[in-house]
Amino acid sequence: MxxxxxRKLRVVIVVGVAGVGxxxxxxxxxxxxxxxxxxxEILNYGDFxxxxxxxxxxxxxxxxxxxxxxxxxxxxxxxxxxxxxxxxDSLMLKYPEKDVVVxxxxxxxxxxxxxxxxxxxxxxxxxxxxxxxxxxxxxPQSIVQRQSKDLSRYxxxxxxxxxxxxxxxxxxxxxxxxxxxxxxxxxxxxxxEGRAHxxxxxxxxxxxxx
Amino acid sequence: MxxxxxRKLRVVIVVGVAGVGxxxxxxxxxxxxxxxxxxxEILNYGDFxxxxxxxxxxxxxxxxxxxxxxxxxxxxxxxxxxxxxxxxDSLMLKYPEKDVVVxxxxxxxxxxxxxxxxxxxxxxxxxxxxxxxxxxxxxPQSIVQRQSKDLSRYxxxxxxxxxxxxxxxxxxxxxxxxxxxxxxxxxxxxxxEGRAHxxxxxxxxxxxxx
Amino acid sequence: MxxxxxRKLRVVIVVGVAGVGxxxxxxxxxxxxxxxxxxxEILNYGDFxxxxxxxxxxxxxxxxxxxxxxxxxxxxxxxxxxxxxxxxDSLMLKYPEKDVVVxxxxxxxxxxxxxxxxxxxxxxxxxxxxxxxxxxxxxPQSIVQRQSKDLSRYxxxxxxxxxxxxxxxxxxxxxxxxxxxxxxxxxxxxxxEGRAHxxxxxxxxxxxxx
Numbered sequence: 298m299x300x301x302x303x304r305k306l307r308v309v310i311v312v313g314v315a316g317v318g319x320x321x322x323x324x325x326x327x328x329x330x331x332x333x334x335x336x337x338e339i340l341n342y343g344d345f346x347x348x349x350x351x352x353x354x355x356x357x358x359x360x361x362x363x364x365x366x367x368x369x370x371x372x373x374x375x376x377x378x379x380x381x382x383x384x385x386d387s388l389m390l391k392y393p394e395k396d397v398v399v400x401x402x403x404x405x406x407x408x409x410x411x412x413x414x415x416x417x418x419x420x421x422x423x424x425x426x427x428x429x430x431x432x433x434x435x436x437p438q439s440i441v442q443r444q445s446k447d448l449s450r451y452x453x454x455x456x457x458x459x460x461x462x463x464x465x466x467x468x469x470x471x472x473x474x475x476x477x478x479x480x481x482x483x484x485x486x487x488x489x490e491g492r493a494h495x496x497x498x499x500x501x502x503x504x505x506x507x
Numbered sequence: 508m509x510x511x512x513x514r515k516l517r518v519v520i521v522v523g524v525a526g527v528g529x530x531x532x533x534x535x536x537x538x539x540x541x542x543x544x545x546x547x548e549i550l551n552y553g554d555f556x557x558x559x560x561x562x563x564x565x566x567x568x569x570x571x572x573x574x575x576x577x578x579x580x581x582x583x584x585x586x587x588x589x590x591x592x593x594x595x596d597s598l599m600l601k602y603p604e605k606d607v608v609v610x611x612x613x614x615x616x617x618x619x620x621x622x623x624x625x626x627x628x629x630x631x632x633x634x635x636x637x638x639x640x641x642x643x644x645x646x647p648q649s650i651v652q653r654q655s656k657d658l659s660r661y662x663x664x665x666x667x668x669x670x671x672x673x674x675x676x677x678x679x680x681x682x683x684x685x686x687x688x689x690x691x692x693x694x695x696x697x698x699x700e701g702r703a704h705x706x707x708x709x710x711x712x713x714x715x716x717x
Numbered sequence: 718m719x720x721x722x723x724r725k726l727r728v729v730i731v732v733g734v735a736g737v738g739x740x741x742x743x744x745x746x747x748x749x750x751x752x753x754x755x756x757x758e759i760l761n762y763g764d765f766x767x768x769x770x771x772x773x774x775x776x777x778x779x780x781x782x783x784x785x786x787x788x789x790x791x792x793x794x795x796x797x798x799x800x801x802x803x804x805x806d807s808l809m810l811k812y813p814e815k816d817v818v819v820x821x822x823x824x825x826x827x828x829x830x831x832x833x834x835x836x837x838x839x840x841x842x843x844x845x846x847x848x849x850x851x852x853x854x855x856x857p858q859s860i861v862q863r864q865s866k867d868l869s870r871y872x873x874x875x876x877x878x879x880x881x882x883x884x885x886x887x888x889x890x891x892x893x894x895x896x897x898x899x900x901x902x903x904x905x906x907x908x909x910e911g912r913a914h915x916x917x918x919x920x921x922x923x924x925x926x927x
Binding site: 371409410411412415417418419420467470471474478 | 513515638639640641679680683684686687688689690691692693694695712713716717
């Protein structure tokens with residue numbers, strides 16, 4: 298029953314608090330896996346969603362998406378997730394000779410003035426059907442420092458160690474709740490200060506084990 | 508596609524450990540929002556359930572509900588949640604000129620000798636379809652003090668700071684698990700000792716942002 | 718509507734970190750409940766799965782199951798859970814005069830190099846439909862000591878107090894996520910060093926209260 302020779306498609310959702318260095322870790326993992334013969338794509342969920350809604354004439358900007366009634370936002374999210382999974386499945390044809398790894402760069406939660414919104418609610422995670430949800434973590438103190446260096450990008454209320462710890466804990470909880478709905482694993486990848494390459498290596502190893 | 512002028516119905520589930528001061532915070536939030544032109548109702552899930560089962564001739568008291576086999580309790584809970592959502596939807600007709608805010612006063616978990624029972628299991632949360640689950644929190648020490656002042660209301664085994672912390676953490680976990688099923692946010696509202704009015708104000712602001 | 722005289726079937730999932738003493742606690746609970754007239758069976762999920770896949774000719778060993786593609790592993794898990802529930806339901810016929818208690822000895826998560834895999838994902842927990850998920854816990858320090866005494870059984874990377882605490886916390890999160898899907902309770906049973914009989918007694922009392 299097992300066709301060991303079949304090529305594999307691995308779908309890896311990657312989440313983490315703002316300032317944890319997710320993008321850097323992802324780009325290291327991509328170049329490591331690429332160098333070992335894998336076809337690797339990194340899909341940014343937010344960018345993918347924006348492109349989709351603009352193309353379909355639903356909205357013209359991220360702000361316009363956010364101003365939609367919640368029920369319509371949910372429909373859009375679900376449609377985008379389905380579209381993304383279709384795109385992911387098409388990659389096996391795009392790279393006919395290789396194992397394919399897709400990293401979905403997204404959020405386990407979106408922190409707003411109206412609370413922590415699940416980035417992977419049931420109607421999204423069941424469309425994406427990932428193999429694993431990787432939570433990139435780092436020392437909360439160093440996250441606060443990275444956030445305070447880049448005030449244009451992060452809200453100032455984030456710059457507090459206790460708050461970062463709390464958000465990190467909620468990210469774990471949301472990841473577990475989503476993973477349970479699809480039987481995906483939850484993995485922690487530590488991104489220590491100045492060691493993003495090692496974190497990328499850990500992520501690459503983890504993916505190869507899937 | 509966006510009809511910005513449409514009136515909004517906001518469904519806000521409010522949970523919190525016994526002794527956290529949920530009722531006081533809710534009544535402040537209601538009077539603040541009422542003063543700003545919103546139609547606000549607070550629905551107590553337990554009271555609503557009791558009224559329903561008595562009217563339908565299913566049970567005569569809360570104790571009788573608890574003595575039902577678990578599978579029947581689940582059916583009742585699911586029916587009650589659907590009935591409550593129907594009632595909530597009818598409020599847009601009852602208040603034809605206003606934005607409507609419904610607070611559902613309930614529990615993320617019910618602590619018993621047989622464990623923590625989810626107050627918002629899938630078959631309840633998917634009927635209620637809230638926009639947000641608000642967790643009212645306070646300093647565990649002050650919660651223990653409030654509980655010990657009112658021994659008639661709380662079980663004595665609750666009067667321990669470590670236990671309150673543990674229950675508070677489980678409330679967060681259960682809230683996240685339920686929110687993930689419907690794409691609701693999870694919000695923390697802090698009710699500091701003697702500052703219930705401020706907590707009510709925070710809750711009102713949060714609701715207006717939805 | 719309530720048939721108080723009906724015999725009860727109680728389905729109790731029992732989880733806990735490796736080295737927590739789950740088997741000992743279970744065997745105490747079984748003998749206590751057996752002595753009080755209950756028909757008690759302990760089903761090991763892993764053993765049950767292996768037996769099933771061997772009988773059906775799907776696989777010959779645990780390693781072979783693990784080498785199946787993830788989607789096939791999920792199908793097997795779901796089938797095994799349904800089969801187990803059918804078996805559980807048949808026990809009311811096997812023991813026609815008694816209340817039946819079934820303990821399912823399994824894991825809330827399986828720790829591997831590719832992350833924490835949910836032991837009770839949606840497609841398993843909805844087949845098993847337990848009344849409660851019991852998490853057996855102990856002092857993390859004593860768990861590490863028990864693990865290090867039995868290196869053949871546990872991975873060496875487990876032998877660290879901080880890691881055990883982290884895994885224990887994830888076990889709680891996964892248990893809550895699964896319980897929310899079926900309206901089961903989550904119970905903590907403490908197994909203090911040298912007091913497994915007391916833990917078994919607590920578990921037995923808890924089960925009787927269901």
